[in-house]
Amino acid sequence: MGQTNKLEIRVSPSPHVSKALSTRSVMIDVLIGLAPALAAAVYYFRVHAVTLVAVCVASCAAAEWVCNRIRRRANTLGDFSAVVTGVILAFSLPPALPWWAAMVGGCVAIGIGKMVFGGLGSNVFNPAMVGRTFMAASLGTLMTTWTVPATVDPVMPKVAPQRLDARTQATPLAWSKTAIKNELGATTYNRQIFGSTVTGEVGGCLGETSAVALALGGLYLLIRRTINWRIPAGVLGAAFVFAAAAFVLDGDVVSEPSRQWLASETYVQPLFHLTSGAMLLCAFFIATDPVTMPLTGRGMWIFAVGVGILTMLIRVVGEYPEGVMYAILLMNGATPLIDRFCKVIPVGGKPGGKG
Amino acid sequence: MADMKQPACVSCGGAGLCGGKALATLKDGSWTTNPLAVQMLGICSALAVTNRLENSLVMGAALIFVCVGSNLIVSLLRKAIPTRIRMIVEVAVIATFVIVFDQFLKAFYWDMSKQLGPYVGLIITNCIVMGRAEAFALQNPPLLSMIDGLANGIGYAVILAIIGFFRELLGAGEVMGFRLLSDGWYTPNQLMILAPGAFFALGIVIAIFNHFKGPDPEEKKQ
Numbered sequence: 345m346g347q348t349n350k351l352e353i354r355v356s357p358s359p360h361v362s363k364a365l366s367t368r369s370v371m372i373d374v375l376i377g378l379a380p381a382l383a384a385a386v387y388y389f390r391v392h393a394v395t396l397v398a399v400c401v402a403s404c405a406a407a408e409w410v411c412n413r414i415r416r417r418a419n420t421l422g423d424f425s426a427v428v429t430g431v432i433l434a435f436s437l438p439p440a441l442p443w444w445a446a447m448v449g450g451c452v453a454i455g456i457g458k459m460v461f462g463g464l465g466s467n468v469f470n471p472a473m474v475g476r477t478f479m480a481a482s483l484g485t486l487m488t489t490w491t492v493p494a495t496v497d498p499v500m501p502k503v504a505p506q507r508l509d510a511r512t513q514a515t516p517l518a519w520s521k522t523a524i525k526n527e528l529g530a531t532t533y534n535r536q537i538f539g540s541t542v543t544g545e546v547g548g549c550l551g552e553t554s555a556v557a558l559a560l561g562g563l564y565l566l567i568r569r570t571i572n573w574r575i576p577a578g579v580l581g582a583a584f585v586f587a588a589a590a591f592v593l594d595g596d597v598v599s600e601p602s603r604q605w606l607a608s609e610t611y612v613q614p615l616f617h618l619t620s621g622a623m624l625l626c627a628f629f630i631a632t633d634p635v636t637m638p639l640t641g642r643g644m645w646i647f648a649v650g651v652g653i654l655t656m657l658i659r660v661v662g663e664y665p666e667g668v669m670y671a672i673l674l675m676n677g678a679t680p681l682i683d684r685f686c687k688v689i690p691v692g693g694k695p696g697g698k699g
Numbered sequence: 700m701a702d703m704k705q706p707a708c709v710s711c712g713g714a715g716l717c718g719g720k721a722l723a724t725l726k727d728g729s730w731t732t733n734p735l736a737v738q739m740l741g742i743c744s745a746l747a748v749t750n751r752l753e754n755s756l757v758m759g760a761a762l763i764f765v766c767v768g769s770n771l772i773v774s775l776l777r778k779a780i781p782t783r784i785r786m787i788v789e790v791a792v793i794a795t796f797v798i799v800f801d802q803f804l805k806a807f808y809w810d811m812s813k814q815l816g817p818y819v820g821l822i823i824t825n826c827i828v829m830g831r832a833e834a835f836a837l838q839n840p841p842l843l844s845m846i847d848g849l850a851n852g853i854g855y856a857v858i859l860a861i862i863g864f865f866r867e868l869l870g871a872g873e874v875m876g877f878r879l880l881s882d883g884w885y886t887p888n889q890l891m892i893l894a895p896g897a898f899f900a901l902g903i904v905i906a907i908f909n910h911f912k913g914p915d916p917e918e919k920k921q
Contacts, residue, residue: 445886456899482890 367464370634371424373570377561378431378629384544384554385435388493392439396550399443401430403450404471411459425464429453432472432629435551436622436669437479440491445483449475469676470636473669480669490515490547515548516541516620518665541619548621555619562628571632574641578648579627579655580618586656587614617656622668626651630668636676643679643686650675721846728831728850735858735901736908740826745859746897748818752875755863757811759856761800761819763849766828768796770848773836780837789832790823797822827851858908862900866891 385393408426412419420426433453437446453475461467480487540546544554552558565571590611617623622630631637631651638647651671658667734740741762748754772792773780780788801819804812812819822828831851836844867873870891872880890896 460902478890481893481895482888483886484889486886 367423367425370570371428373565373568374428374629375424375431377565377570378428378435378551380557380560381435381551381554381625382431384557385439385551388495388544388553389439389491389550390494392491393434393550395443396437396439396441396446397431397434399446400434400437400450401427403447404430404433404454407451407454408459411455412463415459417463420463423464426454429458429471429475431551432625433475435625436472436476436549436630438487438489438491439550440489441479441486445479445486448482449479452478465635467635468680470630470633470672473630473672473676476669477673488518490518492547493545493553495545515665516546516616517659538613538616538619541616546620549625552622552625555624558624558628562624565628565632571628572637572644574644575632575637575648576627578645579631579652580623582649582652583617583623583656584614586653587611587617587660590656590660611660617659621659621666623655626655626668626672630672631675636679638679638682638686640683640686640688643682646682646686647675647679650678720843724843724846725850728847729854729857730912733854733858733908733912734827734830734851735855736905737912738827738830739905740830741855742901744818744821744825745855745862745901746894748815749859749863749866749897749900750870750892751814751867752860752863753811754814755859756856757804757808758815758818759852759859761797761804761822762825762827762855763852764800765793765796765822765825766831766848766852767845768848769793769828769832770836770844771841773832774839774841774844777837785837786833789829793828793832794823827855858904862897862904865904866896866900870896 382393382397385397404426405421409419409421430450430453433449434446437449453471456478457469457471457474458464458467541553542555544557546553562571562576566573566576591614627648631648638644651668654671654674655667658664658670664670728734732738735742735745744758748758769789769792773789776788776792797820800822801812804815804819831844831848835847839847864874867875868879869888872878872882872885872887888896891900
C-alpha cells in the first residue's frame, strides 16, 4: 500500500507493528528477563520457590484454559501471557504461602483479573496484581508471614539487629517502618540492610528480594526493547526523588557532620527504597505490562511517575510497609483517563478543523 | 420454556381473578426480569447484608413482605391516586409496610434487627419495591399485583440467599452459624465477609444466572 508513497508519516498510538513481533515472542522475552530473579528465588528460598512458581503458573494456565472453554473461544495458552502472569504472581507472594492459597491467587488473577474482561488486551488491571490483592485481602496473616532465606544462618539473621524467630522475620521495609515508629532511628539499620537487599539475602516476597537479579533481567528487556524505557525510568526516578527529598529535608538529621549523608532519623536512605521491596520488580516487570499502561510516551511518563510516587507515599506515609501493589492498581485504573488526556493530535490537525 | 407466551393458569383455572396471567407474572418477576440479576436493582442491600445467610434470609423475607403489601395497597388505590402525587402516595404506602416489619423485628428479633442496622429502614428507598409499585401495581388488579410483588420478592430473596450462603461459607466456614468447614484445613477467607467479596460474589452469581437464563428475546433478534 505505502510503497509508492515516500512521505514519512509517523503516527505513534496504536501498536503499528513493523517487525515480526508476536505476543508469544514478547512473553518469552519477559520470561527470559525473569529468569535471573527466578534463579535467585530458588537459591534463597529453595523448595518454596519451586512450589510457588509451579503452582501459580499451573493455576493461571488452567484458569485461562477453562475460561476459554466456557466462552467457547480459541485456546490462548500458546501466547504464554498466562505463564508470565503466573511467574510474576509467584514472585510477589510470601515464600511460605501454602500451595492452595497460591492456586486461588492464580485462578483469581487470570479468571477475575483478565478473562472476565475478555482476555488478554482487554483487562483494565494487571492480572498478577489483582490476584495478589485478592490474596492480601483474603488471607491477611498468611500474606504477611515472611520466611528467612535458606542461606541465612537461622540463629542470627543478618537483617535485624536483634535475634529473631528462626523461621520468619520482618521484611526490610516492614522493619524500617517499625524502627521509625518506635524512634529507634533508621540509620543503623540502613547500613546493615542495604547490602542484603542488593543481593537478595533478606526476607520478602519470593522474587523481589534480589535487586541484582531483577536489574539484570530488566536490563535484558531494555536492551531487547521489550519494555519501554520510560516506565522503569519514571518509576525509579520518581521514587528516588521522593525518597531523597524526604531524606534530605528531614528536620531531625543527626548532628555529626561526617555521617550526615546517611543520617536521617525518620527516613531510610533513598537507594534503600529502590533496592528493597517490590520496587525493581514493579519498575521492570509489573508496570511495563503493555496492556495496562498508557499508549503514548507522555502518558507513560505520567503513569510511571504516578506509580513511583504512590508507592513511596504508601511506604512513607501510609500504614502498609509496601505500596507497589496498590500503586499499580490505582494507576491502571487511571490509564484510560491518561490515554484520553494524552491523545496525539493526528497529522493535519484535529478532526473538525480546530487544530 | 421461554417460548410459552400464555401458560395456562393452574391456580384458578384459566381466566379467573388474575386474568390468567398469574404464572406468567410469577415467572417474569422471579426469572425473566429478575430484579437483581437482570434489572440490577437493589444492589446496595444485596451487597450490604449478605455477609451471613441468616441476614440474607431475613432481608429477603422483609422485601417479599413489603413488596407484596405495597403492591396490594397501591393497586387497590390505583384509581383513586392522582397521577401527579402518585410517587408520594407510593412511598407512604411502602414506608408503612417497612416500619411494620422493622417494628416486628425490633419487638421479636432484637439481635437480628441490630445486625441489619439501617438496611431494613432503607427498604423504603429500595428500587425494586418502588419500581414494582410504579410499573406494575398502578396498572394491574390487586391479586395480580400481589403475585408480581411476590415474584419479585422471591427473585430478590433467592439470589440474596445464594450470595449469603457462599459468603458465609467461604468467609467464616459456617452456614447459619453452624461450622461446616473446620479450622484444621480451611482458612477463612476474610475478603468474602468484607464488601469487596460481596461484589465478587454478586458478579459471579449474576453471570451464572444469566448464563442459564440465556439472552433476552429482544437481544436475540438483533
